[in-house]
Amino acid sequence: MSNVIKYAGQALVYGAIMAMLGYFATAPAYRTFPEGYARITLTFSHGGKPEGGCRRRTAEEIAKLPPNMRRPFDCPRKRVPIFVQLQVDGSTVYEASLEPAGVQGDGPARVYKGIRVAAGPHKVTARLRDSERTEGFDYEREVDVVLKPGQHFVVQFKAEAGGFIFQ
Amino acid sequence: MMLIQKPIRAVFVRVEGLLDYVFPHAWNPLYNLGALGFFMYWIVAVSGIYVYIFFDTGITEAYGSIEYMTNDQWYLAGIMRSLHRYASDAMVLFMLIHIVREFSLDRYRGARWFTWFTGVPIFIFVFLSGITGYWLVWDRLAQYVALKSTEWLDWVPIFGTSIAANFVAPDSLDDRFFTLMIFIHIVAPLILLLILWIHLQRVRKPIINPPRGLAIGMFVSLLVLSLVWPATSQAPADLSTVVSVVNLDWFYLGLYPLLDYWSAGSLWAAAVVVFGTFAIMPLMPPLKRSPAAEVILEHCNGCTRCVDDCPYSAIIMRPRSDGRAFIGEAVVDPGLCVSCGICVGSCPSASPFRKRSDLVSGIELPDYMLSELRAKTCKASDSLSGGTRILVFGCDPGARIGGKVASLAAMVRMPCIGMLPPAFIDWALSRGLADGIVITGCREGNCQHRRGVDWTNARLDRKRDPQLRRRVPRTRILRFWASPVDGKALDKAITRFAESVSQLPEQEKGRTRKPDLVGASDE
Numbered sequence: 001m002s003n004v005i006k007y008a009g010q011a012l013v014y015g016a017i018m019a020m021l022g023y024f025a026t027a028p029a030y031r032t033f034p035e036g037y038a039r040i041t042l043t044f045s046h047g048g049k050p051e052g053g054c055r056r057r058t059a060e061e062i063a064k065l066p067p068n069m070r071r072p073f074d075c076p077r078k079r080v081p082i083f084v085q086l087q088v089d090g091s092t093v094y095e096a097s098l099e100p101a102g103v104q105g106d107g108p109a110r111v112y113k114g115i116r117v118a119a120g121p122h123k124v125t126a127r128l129r130d131s132e133r134t135e136g137f138d139y140e141r142e143v144d145v146v147l148k149p150g151q152h153f154v155v156q157f158k159a160e161a162g163g164f165i166f167q
Numbered sequence: 168m169m170l171i172q173k174p175i176r177a178v179f180v181r182v183e184g185l186l187d188y189v190f191p192h193a194w195n196p197l198y199n200l201g202a203l204g205f206f207m208y209w210i211v212a213v214s215g216i217y218v219y220i221f222f223d224t225g226i227t228e229a230y231g232s233i234e235y236m237t238n239d240q241w242y243l244a245g246i247m248r249s250l251h252r253y254a255s256d257a258m259v260l261f262m263l264i265h266i267v268r269e270f271s272l273d274r275y276r277g278a279r280w281f282t283w284f285t286g287v288p289i290f291i292f293v294f295l296s297g298i299t300g301y302w303l304v305w306d307r308l309a310q311y312v313a314l315k316s317t318e319w320l321d322w323v324p325i326f327g328t329s330i331a332a333n334f335v336a337p338d339s340l341d342d343r344f345f346t347l348m349i350f351i352h353i354v355a356p357l358i359l360l361l362i363l364w365i366h367l368q369r370v371r372k373p374i375i376n377p378p379r380g381l382a383i384g385m386f387v388s389l390l391v392l393s394l395v396w397p398a399t400s401q402a403p404a405d406l407s408t409v410v411s412v413v414n415l416d417w418f419y420l421g422l423y424p425l426l427d428y429w430s431a432g433s434l435w436a437a438a439v440v441v442f443g444t445f446a447i448m449p450l451m452p453p454l455k456r457s458p459a460a461e462v463i464l465e466h467c468n469g470c471t472r473c474v475d476d477c478p479y480s481a482i483i484m485r486p487r488s489d490g491r492a493f494i495g496e497a498v499v500d501p502g503l504c505v506s507c508g509i510c511v512g513s514c515p516s517a518s519p520f521r522k523r524s525d526l527v528s529g530i531e532l533p534d535y536m537l538s539e540l541r542a543k544t545c546k547a548s549d550s551l552s553g554g555t556r557i558l559v560f561g562c563d564p565g566a567r568i569g570g571k572v573a574s575l576a577a578m579v580r581m582p583c584i585g586m587l588p589p590a591f592i593d594w595a596l597s598r599g600l601a602d603g604i605v606i607t608g609c610r611e612g613n614c615q616h617r618r619g620v621d622w623t624n625a626r627l628d629r630k631r632d633p634q635l636r637r638r639v640p641r642t643r644i645l646r647f648w649a650s651p652v653d654g655k656a657l658d659k660a661i662t663r664f665a666e667s668v669s670q671l672p673e674q675e676k677g678r679t680r681k682p683d684l685v686g687a688s689d690e
Binding site for chain 1: 196253256321327332384385392395398409416418
């Protein structure tokens with residue numbers, strides 16, 4: 001085989017490798033989210049109330065404690081599960097009882113849930129219970145939104161900000 | 168497993184053969200996959216250092232700084248960015264082919280378990296390095312990668328809060344995140360380099376740099392690709408909208424679409440099963456494991472040639488234990504020995520001319536003693552009756568001769584052609600066992616036992632001990648390196664060689680071979 005053909009063959013091999021690298025580095029395009037839909041993401045990390053409630057310490061009890069541990073309330077470590085519910089247009093799309101994190105059950109409960117909804121007007125309702133009550137909710141918020149195609153609507157919860165935050 | 172390996176191997180042999188037509192053997196990309204992977208690593212490292220000079224770690228600054236490199240300083244930083252991307256992709260490509268090829272060659276168990284096993288974390292760190300790199304661009308692709316990766320990671324219940332929650336809204340992300348990502352993107356490749364070093368610890372004289380010609384060809388090609396098809400960013404990340412269509416880098420992110428169809432838990436289970444399977448594959452027993460080479464101390468003079476030639480670092484030297492006046496003695500580690508016999512071919516005691524003792528070498532394969540090789544050679548010689556008699560010394564993984572040349576050639580096979588001591592060629596010709604000798608083995612650069620072909624060439628060219636003696640007529644020797652599919656080509660070469668040998672003046676034969684030589688030693 002002549003050198004010219006060999007060099008041409010080598011160029012062909014290099015060209016094929018580079019074409020493969022160039023093409024598959026960006027193509028084919030992949031559709032990861034359907035057209036005409038928006039996404040609602042419910043996400044937060046929140047600790048429920050201590051299970052069994054807190055007890056106020058007496059002045060004598062507080063005095064017996066080391067100075068750095070003198071807190072007015074004696075609370076159990078374990079927290080109650082959080083019950084959360086998300087409704088879209090009156091239909092429940094997510095509902096769960098979220099256990100507290102940690103071996104002792106003293107960490108915050110967390111949720112991260114993405115829900116796909118058709119674009120357009122929607123009534124979004126979020127409810128949360130973080131106490132020992134068994135009926136009703138401690139926090140609730142409802143909003144009317146018009147979701148555009150591809151919009152990312154986020155439902156968060158921050159107790160210090162008063163409850164649910166819609167973005 | 169053989170049912171999977173054989174067809175894959177057949178494909179590789181065909182493609183390797185095609186590439187051998189256009190590349191010099193040593194440049195064949197398929198014979199240099201590991202070295203090419205290393206070469207890509209260095210290109211990625213150098214280009215990455217340059218790109219890092221201009222990279223800003225901030226939510227808006229990251230994207231802007233990369234756009235500056237791509238558009239304003241396209242002639243250098245832009246090219247460096249493209250080289251960084253394409254060399255990374257090439258590294259994945261070569262790595263994947265390397266894994267499949269080594270598997271098809273059954274180079275993952277037995278003595279090679281360590282190299283295979285340490286390849287598993289290499290795979291993981293290559294992907295960790297690449298994926299964090301895509302994250303840093305902070306375009307729509309980065310947004311997609313960030314969200315999908317963290318949603319997957321969140322399944323593991325070790326993180327106090329959801330990591331994915333950092334990527335749901337514009338105000339949930341801060342600049343420190345980029346500091347963390349750049350840290351991972353730099354540390355992961357450094358750890359990768361460390362594991363690569365460990366990966367090669369049991370490979371003697373590993374080839375970590377491709378031949379210069381191949382390296383230049385590959386680099387120039389990458390450069391041309393970077394100029395013709397420069398790497399660009401997609402639209403900037405926008406956490407208030409969902410990424411709908413994304414241009415994936417399929418080399419690194421090809422499995423990400425699975426996250427849209429499988430649950431995170433299923434994918435974790437799949438990852439554990441796949442990587443776990445890869446990791447324990449070496450535990451499968453070797454297909455056929457011959458006994459390890461054994462040192463015959465009585466015949467070992469401690470020359471260290473077997474230590475130098477062993478491709479698996481299976482032989483070491485230690486102080487003499489028998490009180491003889493040699494400095495050291497060779498010791499074989501059975502756990503590392505693959506019984507290729509290259510050590511036998513390197514031993515100065517491995518001479519079929521020996522007169523006063525049985526033919527025993529300083530190091531021997533218990534299943535294939537040197538005396539057996541000599542006996543087989545004599546038997547093969549006896550089977551030749553034509554005018555021109557050709558003896559073919561070949562290896563088990565290489566080409567075999569066909570029926571068309573049966574009348575003029577007979578073959579003697581061994582585990583690796585590196586097992587053949589050059590003295591055997593001298594002996595066969597000088598004793599009139601053949602008129603010509605053909606040495607055949609795996610294709611150059613593709614030796615099943617890494618160095619058998621190289622060492623044989625070097626011994627015959629008198630560049631490595633034990634050397635073929637000068638008196639041996641080179642016109643009566645043909646070297647033909649071929650794979651199992653090259654049998655016909657080998658037959659043709661033998662036929663042509665036999666014709667050329669027949670034109671030579673009748674060789675001066677040494678002593679006439681004694682009729683009782685087969686299976687016995689010379690007196």
